[in-house]
Amino acid sequence: MLLTSIITVFMAFIGRGYGEWALVWEDNFDGQSLDKTKWTYETGAEPKWGNHQLQYYTEDRRENVRVENGHLVIEARPEPMDKSQFTSGRLHTNNGWTRGRFVVSARLPKGKHLWPAVWIMPTQNTYGNWPASGDIDIFQFRGQKSDTVEAKAQYGGPYPNHTVSVSPLTKFTDLSVGFHTFTFEWDETEMRWLVDGQQYFMVDVHRDLWSHKGVDPYTQIGQPFDKPFYLILNVAVGGDYFPVDVYGPQVTPEEAKQWPKPTMEVDFVRVYQQK
Known part of the structure; x- marks a missing residue:
C-alpha cells in the first residue's frame, strides 16, 4: 500500500507524459553569481511595464x-x-523553446502588494502586438495571500481584442514557507499548470484561438503557441494586479519596511521537451 502511494504521488509530480520529456536546459544556481550566458536583466520602471x-x-x-x-x-x-x-529584479532566459515542460522550484515572498511571477513570452511578435503572439503566466501571486496562486494565458489578437484564459484563485499551503515546484506543461493539444504535482488549470490549444474580434492574426489552429517562448522571473511591487477596492491603497515605502519576506528564492529552473 505504501509503495503504491509513493508511486501515485511520484506520477502526479512528474505530470502527464512520464518518460516522454528530455531535459534540454537548466540552471541550478550553484555558482557565486548570475550566469549571464543563460540570463539577461530587464531594467527600468513605468510606463515601460504598462x-x-x-x-x-x-x-x-x-x-x-x-x-x-x-x-x-x-x-x-x-x-x-x-x-x-522601490527597487527589484527581473530576468529572462537567453533561450526560447517551442512547447515543453517548464519546472521552477521556488520559495515565494510575503508582504503587502508584492507580486512575484514566473511567465513566458514569445521571442518574436510573429502574430502581432501583445498579446496576439501569446503571453503565459506559469504563476502569479499576491504577497498578502501567500497560499494562493493564479495561472493565465492571453492570446487571440492584439489588446484590447484578445482572449484571457485565467484559472480560479487556487489555494495551496503557505508558498512563502519552504520550496515548492511550479510546473507548466505545453504540447500541441493543451497546456497544464501544476503546483507540487497537483494540476489546477488546463487550456485546450488544439483549436482556433482567435478572439473573433478585429482582424484574425492566425492561419492555423494552435497559433500563436507554435513559436519559441522565453522564460521570465521577477518580483514586482503594486500595480493594477491589486484593485484598491479589494486590497486597499498601494503599499508605501514605510509599510514595505514591515514586509515579512521581500525575497523570492529560486532553487532551480528546468526546461524539458518531448523526445
Whole structure:
C-alpha cells in the first residue's frame, strides 16, 4: 500500500507524459553569481511595464538579484531610484523553446502588494502586438495571500481584442514557507499548470484561438503557441494586479519596511521537451 502511494504521488509530480520529456536546459544556481550566458536583466520602471507597478528593475545589483547558497534571490526593497520608490529584479532566459515542460522550484515572498511571477513570452511578435503572439503566466501571486496562486494565458489578437484564459484563485499551503515546484506543461493539444504535482488549470490549444474580434492574426489552429517562448522571473511591487477596492491603497515605502519576506528564492529552473 505504501509503495503504491509513493508511486501515485511520484506520477502526479512528474505530470502527464512520464518518460516522454528530455531535459534540454537548466540552471541550478550553484555558482557565486548570475550566469549571464543563460540570463539577461530587464531594467527600468513605468510606463515601460504598462500596469502601474511601483518598482524600478535594476541591473547587476546584489541588493536586488544575487546567487547565494545555491539559490537565485530576487529581492524587492523600499528605496528610491530614478522616479520610483522601490527597487527589484527581473530576468529572462537567453533561450526560447517551442512547447515543453517548464519546472521552477521556488520559495515565494510575503508582504503587502508584492507580486512575484514566473511567465513566458514569445521571442518574436510573429502574430502581432501583445498579446496576439501569446503571453503565459506559469504563476502569479499576491504577497498578502501567500497560499494562493493564479495561472493565465492571453492570446487571440492584439489588446484590447484578445482572449484571457485565467484559472480560479487556487489555494495551496503557505508558498512563502519552504520550496515548492511550479510546473507548466505545453504540447500541441493543451497546456497544464501544476503546483507540487497537483494540476489546477488546463487550456485546450488544439483549436482556433482567435478572439473573433478585429482582424484574425492566425492561419492555423494552435497559433500563436507554435513559436519559441522565453522564460521570465521577477518580483514586482503594486500595480493594477491589486484593485484598491479589494486590497486597499498601494503599499508605501514605510509599510514595505514591515514586509515579512521581500525575497523570492529560486532553487532551480528546468526546461524539458518531448523526445
